[in-house]
Amino acid sequence: xxISCVTTFLMCGNFDNTLAHNLxxxxxxxxxxxxxxxxxxxxxSEGFFELSLSWDPRAPVPMPGQFMTVRVGSLAxxxxxxxxxxxxxxxxSSSAAIIYQKRGAGTELLAAARPGDELDVIGPLGTPxxxxxxxxxxxxxxxxxxxxxxLFLSSALKSRNIPARFIFGCxxxxxxxxxxxxxxxxxxxxxxxxxxxxxGTVADYxxxxxxxxxxxxxxxxxxxxxxxxxxxxxxxxxxxxxxxLEAVMACGVGACMGCAVPVVGGGYAxxxxxxxxxxxxxxxxxRM
Amino acid sequence: MGANVDLSVRIGNGTLANPVGVASGTFGYGGEYEGLVxxxxxxxxxxxxxxxxxxxxxxxxxxxxxxxxxxNSIGLANVGVEKFISDKLPYLRTLPCAVVVNVAGASExxxxxxxxxxxxxxxxSVDTNGSGxxxxxxxxxxxxxxxxxxxxxxxxxxxxxxxxxxxxLTKRPLIIKLTPNVTDIAVVAxxxxxxxxxxxxxxxxxxxxxxxxKTRKPVLGAKTGGLSGPAVRPVGVALTCKARRAVSIPIIxxxxxxxxxxxxxxxxxxxxxxxxxxxxxxxxxxAGLVSSGIREYCIGNGISSLKEICGVAVD
Numbered sequence: 001x002x003i004s005c006v007t008t009f010l011m012c013g014n015f016d017n018t019l020a021h022n023l024x025x026x027x028x029x030x031x032x033x034x035x036x037x038x039x040x041x042x043x044x045s046e047g048f049f050e051l052s053l054s055w056d057p058r059a060p061v062p063m064p065g066q067f068m069t070v071r072v073g074s075l076a077x078x079x080x081x082x083x084x085x086x087x088x089x090x091x092x093s094s095s096a097a098i099i100y101q102k103r104g105a106g107t108e109l110l111a112a113a114r115p116g117d118e119l120d121v122i123g124p125l126g127t128p129x130x131x132x133x134x135x136x137x138x139x140x141x142x143x144x145x146x147x148x149x150x151l152f153l154s155s156a157l158k159s160r161n162i163p164a165r166f167i168f169g170c171x172x173x174x175x176x177x178x179x180x181x182x183x184x185x186x187x188x189x190x191x192x193x194x195x196x197x198x199x200g201t202v203a204d205y206x207x208x209x210x211x212x213x214x215x216x217x218x219x220x221x222x223x224x225x226x227x228x229x230x231x232x233x234x235x236x237x238x239x240x241x242x243x244x245l246e247a248v249m250a251c252g253v254g255a256c257m258g259c260a261v262p263v264v265g266g267g268y269a270x271x272x273x274x275x276x277x278x279x280x281x282x283x284x285x286x287r288m
Numbered sequence: 289m290g291a292n293v294d295l296s297v298r299i300g301n302g303t304l305a306n307p308v309g310v311a312s313g314t315f316g317y318g319g320e321y322e323g324l325v326x327x328x329x330x331x332x333x334x335x336x337x338x339x340x341x342x343x344x345x346x347x348x349x350x351x352x353x354x355x356x357x358x359x360n361s362i363g364l365a366n367v368g369v370e371k372f373i374s375d376k377l378p379y380l381r382t383l384p385c386a387v388v389v390n391v392a393g394a395s396e397x398x399x400x401x402x403x404x405x406x407x408x409x410x411x412x413s414v415d416t417n418g419s420g421x422x423x424x425x426x427x428x429x430x431x432x433x434x435x436x437x438x439x440x441x442x443x444x445x446x447x448x449x450x451x452x453x454x455x456x457l458t459k460r461p462l463i464i465k466l467t468p469n470v471t472d473i474a475v476v477a478x479x480x481x482x483x484x485x486x487x488x489x490x491x492x493x494x495x496x497x498x499x500x501x502k503t504r505k506p507v508l509g510a511k512t513g514g515l516s517g518p519a520v521r522p523v524g525v526a527l528t529c530k531a532r533r534a535v536s537i538p539i540i541x542x543x544x545x546x547x548x549x550x551x552x553x554x555x556x557x558x559x560x561x562x563x564x565x566x567x568x569x570x571x572x573x574x575a576g577l578v579s580s581g582i583r584e585y586c587i588g589n590g591i592s593s594l595k596e597i598c599g600v601a602v603d
Contacts, residue, residue, distance in 0.1 A: 120571070248353075250358060253321060255316030256314060259350075260350060
């Protein structure tokens with residue numbers, strides 16, 4: 001019941017601040033395990049793939065920032081389910097998308113999967129991004145494999161007519177995805193070697209080209225060094241900052257305590273449960 | 289069809305209706321899996337270890353996948369006994385399965401105080417019907433903490449003393465969870481039996497290390513961790529057999545069980561019940577699938593009670 005409220009908020013508008021807090025209650029809705037079918041699985045850049053899969057209409061609707069776990073194959077290697085953040089969700093066709101990088105046994109196997117193949121899925125899991133509707137400026141920052149959830153967030157903002165800048169950073173031109181989802185986000189591309197777009201990191205780009213202040217919210221996902229510098233920039237400018245973190249996880253549901261990250265004030269938070277989206281100020285970056 | 293199979297297991301003064309439990313540390317305090325599993329398919333939930341004070345756990349990374357297994361160094365991260373009683377136990381008591389509280393400590397005194405608190409804080413009489421705490425599993429085998437854990441579990445004299453000390457505090461089933469990281473598990477199992485344990489459970493994880501050759505450092509923050517998953521199953525089966533020959537109290541076998549055949553290996557080696565650990569991460573419904581698979585095996589082979597096949601491979 002709450003789910004549909006929030007879906008409405010993300011897709012159509014009609015949102016107020018009290019609902020923002022409800023997001024976290026919605027997130028406590030129990031995830032579902034089901035057998036999904038692959039719709040497409042295409043290479044979009046060097047080593048990166050976009051996979052679209054059917055979403056059980058009885059399962060809660062995924063929101064930007066949330067993730068699912070997938071059992072890849074049926075053998076003991078690779079053993080654990082793999083977590084993937086949603087890159088998109090289409091309610092009409094009840095399908096979800098992820099973007100992943102081929103970088104280990106699990107994703108190698110996933111890259112070999114074909115349309116029609118089945119996947120054992122659990123989701124949606126974790127906390128979503130909260131759209132700061134009281135802020136006037138929105139900046140979305142994605143680094144490398146952090147692209148997927150930020151494209152999902154970008155489309156959610158677009159559908160609500162909230163203008164946002166989209167900044168994507170990667171090592172070089174070969175990693176710039178060739179996909180409609182990406183061009184729809186109207187991205188500013190940054191490459192370390194300057195082979196496409198701005199030469200330098202996303203942090204370099206923001207420092208020289210984006211004015212931030214306390215009416216700005218930054219939403220970011222990417223490698224830890226990138227998030228560390230983005231958070232530093234946000235703090236010094238007074239901008240709010242939400243980050244989505246990545247960690248190796250076993251259960252994905254908050255049981256195993258394997259995906260812990262250090263938080264300000266001592267102790268740890270679970271990326272799968274309190275996260276993956278955290279307020280930048282919560283994370284103890286120097287110990288990441 | 290129509291065949292009556294008795295899968296129940298007697299542990300001390302309690303009876304588990306279903307021999308398949310979910311191992312401590314892999315199922316949290318139950319609620320994490322709400323909606324993903326039917327708890328009536330599970331014989332018992334062995335809770336995340338409970339210590340006297342809350343523990344944050346070890347520095348990350350805490351987890352790395354290994355061939356057919358995982359290596360973890362969680363470090364007994366848990367909410368502590370008070371929060372366990374106020375926040376976790378009320379939910380656990382609603383579950384249709386038995387609840388076994390896994391207890392850990394850095395000293396004999398800490399183990400005692402946790403059990404004392406649980407006995408006094410929330411329980412009326414011995415309750416083995418699944419509506420309260422069924423019993424305790426005493427973790428003397430965690431490889432990921434500096435004090436307590438393995439330090440207890442590798443010393444038979446300490447295991448016996450701790451067991452008899454906790455025995456004074458409770459009439460509920462008392463299960464001592466043993467480590468495989470010893471020269472002779474039979475000696476430690478005997479010590480637990482001599483101390484008054486109702487059962488031993490084994491195996492906890494095997495100490496292991498993974499090194500990143502790029503950074504030339506151990507992958508885990510704590511450097512070493514505990515190995516679990518399909519890779520350790522033959523070790524667990526062999527040690528179950530060894531313990532079987534040493535003690536007459538029931539053995540609860542675990543280590544790498546992911547299907548009914550795996551569980552049956554443990555039972556044939558002498559286990560009376562089993563626990564599913566790492567496989568819960570692969571499929572949360574594993575325990576239910578294993579217990580229905582065991583039932584089918586019994587029906588297919590004309591077995592009316594698991595006691596008929598317990599230990600027959602090695603006796």
